[in-house]
Amino acid sequence: MAKITYIEHDGTEHAIDVKPGLSVMEGAVKNNVPGIDADCGGACACATCHVYVDDAWVAKTGEKTAMEESMLDFAEGVEANSRLSCQIKVTDDLNGLIVRLPESQH
Template identity: 60%
Template sequence: MAKITFETTDGQEHTIDIANGLSIMEGAVRNMVPGIDADCGGTCSCATCMVYVPPEWAGKLPPKKSDEEAMIEFCPHHNETSRLSCQIDVTDALDGLRLKVPESQR
């Protein structure tokens, strides 16, 4: 299980525990984290679960697959730290991860 914090654009923080094996998106939706809508249900086809990952955590996450990279590229608000939270499975190694929710997902 990992404790993950989501920071919304209004400065609010939502720290939740997510069980290993779930995606970060599944944990966020189950805990009603604002801005993580997950309209496609985790099929990597909508990017409404996009988050910004701090650079120091980038190497601890699995690399982006081509479908995730393509979906992110369609988002006008993406940057080099953008990830789809539906594509990141939780492990103990992610305990303490802090993510930012994009302004466009308010």
């Protein structure tokens, strides 16, 4: 299991053990983390699972695909560390990952 900390815009933290192989989005949805709606169910067809990856973890979460970049065009408040959480696969190497949710997703 990898412990992932989801931080809502208001600072509320949710530290959750997520099984490797799931996505960061699936970990949030299965544990009712508010602010990650995942309207498309993880198909990279919306931007309702937008998160900011903590700077210390950006390199470890992998590169954005062209499709992910395209979907992020529909998200509000996109930053250099913005990712769609459905596109980040959980591995043991992500134990301790911190993601923050944008204000627009509360």
